[in-house]
Amino acid sequence: MRIQYLFIHGSISFDLKSSIAYLGCVQTGCTLIKSIVTNPKNMSDQNLCTHLTSITNVQIGDEGVCEECIKTGGLWVHLRTCQTCGITLCCDQSPQTHMTKHFRHTNHPVVASAEKGERWLYCYPDEEMVEY
Numbered sequence: 796m797r798i799q800y801l802f803i804h805g806s807i808s809f810d811l812k813s814s815i816a817y818l819g820c821v822q823t824g825c826t827l828i829k830s831i832v833t834n835p836k837n838m839s840d841q842n843l844c845t846h847l848t849s850i851t852n853v854q855i856g857d858e859g860v861c862e863e864c865i866k867t868g869g870l871w872v873h874l875r876t877c878q879t880c881g882i883t884l885c886c887d888q889s890p891q892t893h894m895t896k897h898f899r900h901t902n903h904p905v906v907a908s909a910e911k912g913e914r915w916l917y918c919y920p921d922e923e924m925v926e927y
């Protein structure tokens with residue numbers, strides 16, 4: 796499993812097994828925009844829906860904002876990242892529930908938690924959740 800952090804000016808990838816970091820960004824003060832987990836573990840050997848088992852990279856938005864709420868000055872509780880288009884929006888406990896609205900409009904099935912320390916995916920059509 797490897798985690799890649801995408802910054803505005805480049806990226807860093809981190810191999811969890813060997814603890815080797817691959818530096819791509821040398822500028823300081825660079826803004827972290829997204830992290831991507833490659834080969835998430837035990838996805839394929841569980842009894843999961845095809846939406847979840849077909850995920851080979853988990854994208855997580857790292858900007859720390861709901862991309863819809865910031866346009867209107869709204870407040871959010873938790874953030875989720877769509878695994879189809881990569882947009883980061885707010886959860887169902889947030890007043891605007893932007894991610895659920897995004898699923899209803901686009902049918903993009905799987906979201907990941909964009910909260911620090913949370914490592915799970917959720918499939919809307921099958922209402923299935925898995926940790927990775």
Ligand SMILES: [Zn+2]
Pocket residue numbers: 844845846847904918919920921922923
């Ligand atoms: Zn599914």
Ligand SMILES: [Zn+2]
Pocket residue numbers: 861862863864869871884885889891892893894
């Ligand atoms: Zn929102």
Ligand SMILES: [Zn+2]
Pocket residue numbers: 877878879880881882897901903
């Ligand atoms: Zn989407």
